[in-house]
Amino acid sequence: MxxxxxxxxxxxxxxxxxxxxxxxxxxxxxxxxxxxxxxxxxxxxxxxxxxxxxxxxxxxxxxxxxxxxxxxxxxxxxxxxxxxxxxxxxxxxxxxxxxxxxxxxxxxxxxxxxxxxxxxxxxxxxxxxxxxxxxxxxxxxxxxxxxxxxxxxSAEELPHGTAWRGVEAQRAAQIDGGLYGWVDLRRAKYNIRVKEEQDAAARRL
CATH class of the missing domain: 2.160.10.10 (Hexapeptide repeat proteins)
Known part of the structure; x- marks a missing residue:
């Protein structure tokens, strides 16, 4: 276990x-x-x-x-x-x-x-x-x-192994090939918060 x-x-x-x-x-x-x-x-x-x-x-x-x-x-x-x-x-x-x-x-x-x-x-x-x-x-x-x-x-547990490495390599290849874009969620949330603060300041003026 x-x-x-x-x-x-x-x-x-x-x-x-x-x-x-x-x-x-x-x-x-x-x-x-x-x-x-x-x-x-x-x-x-x-x-x-x-x-x-x-x-x-x-x-x-x-x-x-x-x-x-x-x-x-x-x-x-x-x-x-x-x-x-x-x-x-x-x-x-x-x-x-x-x-x-x-x-x-x-x-x-x-x-x-x-x-x-x-x-x-x-x-x-x-x-x-x-x-x-x-x-x-x-x-x-x-x-x-x-x-x-x-x-x-035991039957319900996921098997231990290194299959995740193949998945990560495939995802990286798809991003490099332009099939998917990489999104920085931390930066995206920061930009949204800055935009909301700017809009709120503009409304007060």
Whole structure:
């Protein structure tokens, strides 16, 4: 997507989507985004060299994971089928087990673990309740829908290239050949304003 920055050791697996102005910093360690997972607008994911838990400091995100906008993830692990709410922060060594949800605006401290099938919220994040069967099923559906939107956005974007240079060269050739005249709009507007001021001064006399 537009404005996304991907640096270093970053693996994007099949049908993963990275949205506008996301930053993936794999300069110190690996970042892996699993199949059909999505990282939404202005989220930052980066990895430290080492983790306080002694586990890998890589940032590992499983499949069918939705990371909503404005999140910060650092050297954490998110298993399959999870949702990270908008503006959440996951710190070093934290972990979300499969089929779990972190509510918007939550902070998961270092080495804290969200067990499977649970909803956590708050700063620091704490257990709220168990997810219903419908909510667990909805996690996959959300990721699939975001993947569909990513494909739609991709189809609607103009291709990047240098075709504009050919258009500019053709226009310059037509101007040189006298087919079109070059109009200095700034000068034209200035001349109109001067003429209007002159006419107004003449009417006052």
């Amino acid at each position: 537009e404005g996304a920055t991907i640096v270093g050791d970053v693996d994007l697996l099949e049908r993963a989507s990275v949205w506008n102005h996301v930053v993936l910093r794999g300069d110190l360690n690996n970042i892996t985004i699993g199949q059909v997972s999505n990282i939404q607008d202005r989220t930052v994911i980066h990895a430290a060299r080492t983790s306080p838990t002694g586990l890998t400091a890589a940032a590992l995100i499983g499949k069918f994971v939705t990371v909503e906008p404005n999140c910060t993830l650092r050297s954490c692990r998110i298993q399959d089928y999870c949702i990270v709410g908008a503006r959440s922060v996951l710190m070093e060594g934290s972990m979300m087990e499969s089929h779990s949800v972190l509510a918007p605006g939550s902070v998961l401290p270092p080495a804290r673990r969200v067990p499977t099938g649970e909803l956590w919220a708050g700063n620091p994040a704490r257990f709220v309740r168990k997810l219903t069967d419908d909510e667990r099923d909805e996690i996959r559906a959300v990721a699939v829908e975001v993947r569909r939107l990513a494909s739609q956005h």
